Amino acid sequence: MGARGTVVSSQARRRWLVVLVAVVLLGSVPVLLALRPAGAGTMDPGTLRARMAGSGGQAFHGYAQSNGLLPVPALPGLSDVTSLVSGVTEMRTWYASAERWRVDVVRGAGETDLYQVGDAQVVWESAAGQLTRIVGAQPVRLPRGADLTPPVLGARLLALATEEAPGAGDRFEVLRGKRVAGIDAVGLRIVPATVGTTVAYVDVWAEPGTGLPLQVEITARGGSRPVFVTRFLEVDLSAPEDSVLTPPVPGPGVGSVVTDTSDLLAAANRLGRGWLPERLGGFERQDTPVAAAGVYGTGLARFVVARLPGGAGNRAYEQVRTFGTPAGDDAAVLPTGLLTVGAVRAGRGVYLIAGLVEPAVIERVARELS
Amino acid sequence: MITVELAKLFRRPRTYVITGLLCALPFIVAVFLATTRVPPPPGQGGAFLSAVLSNGALYPAAAMALVMPVFLPVSVAVLAGDAVAGEATAGTLRYLLVRPVGRTRLLVAKLVSLVVFVLFAIVAVLVTAYVTGLALFGSEPSAGVALPADVTSLSGVTITPAGLALRMAGTVAYIVISMLSVAAIALFLSTVTDSGLGAAMGALAVLVTSQVLATLDAAAAVRPYLPTRYWLAWIDFFRDPVLWRDIERGAGIQLVYLGALLLAAWAAFVTRDVAN
Numbered sequence: 180m181g182a183r184g185t186v187v188s189s190q191a192r193r194r195w196l197v198v199l200v201a202v203v204l205l206g207s208v209p210v211l212l213a214l215r216p217a218g219a220g221t222m223d224p225g226t227l228r229a230r231m232a233g234s235g236g237q238a239f240h241g242y243a244q245s246n247g248l249l250p251v252p253a254l255p256g257l258s259d260v261t262s263l264v265s266g267v268t269e270m271r272t273w274y275a276s277a278e279r280w281r282v283d284v285v286r287g288a289g290e291t292d293l294y295q296v297g298d299a300q301v302v303w304e305s306a307a308g309q310l311t312r313i314v315g316a317q318p319v320r321l322p323r324g325a326d327l328t329p330p331v332l333g334a335r336l337l338a339l340a341t342e343e344a345p346g347a348g349d350r351f352e353v354l355r356g357k358r359v360a361g362i363d364a365v366g367l368r369i370v371p372a373t374v375g376t377t378v379a380y381v382d383v384w385a386e387p388g389t390g391l392p393l394q395v396e397i398t399a400r401g402g403s404r405p406v407f408v409t410r411f412l413e414v415d416l417s418a419p420e421d422s423v424l425t426p427p428v429p430g431p432g433v434g435s436v437v438t439d440t441s442d443l444l445a446a447a448n449r450l451g452r453g454w455l456p457e458r459l460g461g462f463e464r465q466d467t468p469v470a471a472a473g474v475y476g477t478g479l480a481r482f483v484v485a486r487l488p489g490g491a492g493n494r495a496y497e498q499v500r501t502f503g504t505p506a507g508d509d510a511a512v513l514p515t516g517l518l519t520v521g522a523v524r525a526g527r528g529v530y531l532i533a534g535l536v537e538p539a540v541i542e543r544v545a546r547e548l549s
Numbered sequence: 550m551i552t553v554e555l556a557k558l559f560r561r562p563r564t565y566v567i568t569g570l571l572c573a574l575p576f577i578v579a580v581f582l583a584t585t586r587v588p589p590p591p592g593q594g595g596a597f598l599s600a601v602l603s604n605g606a607l608y609p610a611a612a613m614a615l616v617m618p619v620f621l622p623v624s625v626a627v628l629a630g631d632a633v634a635g636e637a638t639a640g641t642l643r644y645l646l647v648r649p650v651g652r653t654r655l656l657v658a659k660l661v662s663l664v665v666f667v668l669f670a671i672v673a674v675l676v677t678a679y680v681t682g683l684a685l686f687g688s689e690p691s692a693g694v695a696l697p698a699d700v701t702s703l704s705g706v707t708i709t710p711a712g713l714a715l716r717m718a719g720t721v722a723y724i725v726i727s728m729l730s731v732a733a734i735a736l737f738l739s740t741v742t743d744s745g746l747g748a749a750m751g752a753l754a755v756l757v758t759s760q761v762l763a764t765l766d767a768a769a770a771v772r773p774y775l776p777t778r779y780w781l782a783w784i785d786f787f788r789d790p791v792l793w794r795d796i797e798r799g800a801g802i803q804l805v806y807l808g809a810l811l812l813a814a815w816a817a818f819v820t821r822d823v824a825n
Contacts, residue, residue, distance in 0.1 A: 190820055197816070198816045201809060205805050209773075283704065283788075286790065288596030290788065292704060303705040312703065413794060427704065429704030431701075
């Protein structure tokens with residue numbers, strides 16, 4: 180009886196078959212959706228570049244995610260910055276114009292929201308229950324989550340690549356289309372020719388009609404996969420509601436503080452108290468209003484040098500030395516493939532160097548500073 | 550059949566013991582917080598715990614964050630694992646099925662009973678947490694009106710009492726759906742084993758595995774499909790505007806698990822040989 184099966188066992192087989200078919204159908208839906216071919220849209224690289232560069236007036240709102248694979252340790256006082264390139268950052272963004280936008284960096288049970296209202300910015304930190312109003316332009320500041328949304332990062336990288344000296348030889352190639360956040364996007368590859376940069380190429384996919392960057396990937400030299408990706412998971416190319424762009428108001432449970440950027444710059448100069456040369460590692464310094472911090476280089480081969488005061492500087496130096504390699508008695512370099520970080524002890528402070536440049540450049544800078 | 554199962558649920562002392570334990574954890578945490586007034590450091594500790602010190606009206610949300618990751622799923626897994634296997638172990642399953650009761654109907658009745666338990670437990674936790682929050686942390690009445698004070702959302706925007714009630718209702722609905730998939734895993738295992746403990750442990754093993762994989766970068770490809778991936782998405786009800794993305798995905802994935810596992814439970818139970 181057992182070998183030939185019974186009515187009951189054949190019913191059982193039929194029922195399990197129903198289960199199997201249902202599970203396969205349910206499980207195959209996301210796979211089939213992901214495998215849908217993207218539209219084979221293509222565009223002349225010059226037109227696409229111009230369209231991307233001119234997309235700053237395009238309103239949008241959406242949900243974006245960046246993923247950095249750079250093994251950068253958390254530097255004391257800079258963990259919010261290092262986590263941007265070494266982990267996942269989830270962002271909600273609403274953009275009406277360059278003077279009116281909002282980006283929320285969403286974490287488990289908290290968020291940090293940045294509002295641009297005219298020429299002032301308002302930061303809401305849910306963990307501290309604190310609103311900070313920053314009045315005035317910020318010519319120098321630390322990187323933040325809002326810099327990683329695809330339109331902002333895409334536009335910045337494109338601007339850096341196109342500011343290269345004429346004849347530098349950067350290549351712009353058209354990529355195969357890709358579906359990003361449900362949109363058939365067109366792609367552009369930027370291959371920098373600048374000597375000294377760690378960037379092999381930058382891929383930017385954009386909405387074909389407006390040129391709004393939807394996905395940006397950065398691949399380091401010698402690598403086959405991108406080490407930094409930011410992309411929209413959801414995007415809507417319509418203007419956000421005005422109420423969403425209005426920052427919260429101080430009240431019970433919402434503390435408030437106002438900061439003037441001129442005070443911040445003065446404090447930075449006071450704390451950093453140092454002097455930076457006009458030329459480092461063979462690269463010219465660019466104008467910055469902070470004496471203790473400087474940006475060197477052009478295009479994608481650029482790095483920033485900042486002088487940190489005593490305690491914080493020494494802790495940062497120890498971290499770089501622990502995870503990196505020594506470059507002399509008082510210097511250490513931490514290469515991550517794409518971003519290279521260096522630290523140099525000089526007098527009572529520490530110079531922190533970071534940029535998308537090869538370790539040899541940072542070592543040269545370290546020698547000049549020590 | 551459903552009435553019988555519900556009567557059985559509320560007749561058993563274990564229902565009240567489990568619910569009492571679920572309510573006890575937030576109460577103990579509230580006592581410590583109110584006594585010491587030491588909140589978790591910003592960005593650390595349970596969700597909303599820092600905020601409740603200034604307004605106890607938000608404590609139900611903090612209580613949900615406390616019981617959701619472990620206590621509530623364990624309770625549901627224990628009850629669901631015992632649903633069919635417990636009857637088999639006690640020898641009552643055979644007598645239950647001798648009556649003119651369809652096996653599918655019995656499964657549905659068991660599931661309805663579990664849904665009611667989850668609702669009962671969550672509402673009990675919310676009510677006791679609300680009372681505890683107001684009693685221990687207080688709530689400043691707004692402009693002399695005898696209503697609970699407004700609370701601040703994670704985005705810094707004020708949530709009115711009506712808005713808070715709506716968001717709490719959404720939270721309850723989402724958590725019930727999330728717990729249904731736990732119930733479905735345990736119920737399915739309960740139909741293939743005679744050991745209620747074994748079914749509960751099996752369900753917990755699935756959940757622990759899912760939790761571990763959810764934090765593993767190497768498992769990023771399967772993360773969106775893990776049953777526990779979106780469990781804490783209800784927190785997004787307290788952002789402004791509400792972030793629906795994970796809530797929608799979480800509810801969807803739970804319903805898929807619920808459907809598939811109930812179908813498997815039905816296939817296993819309908820043709821199962823009930824010998825003992």
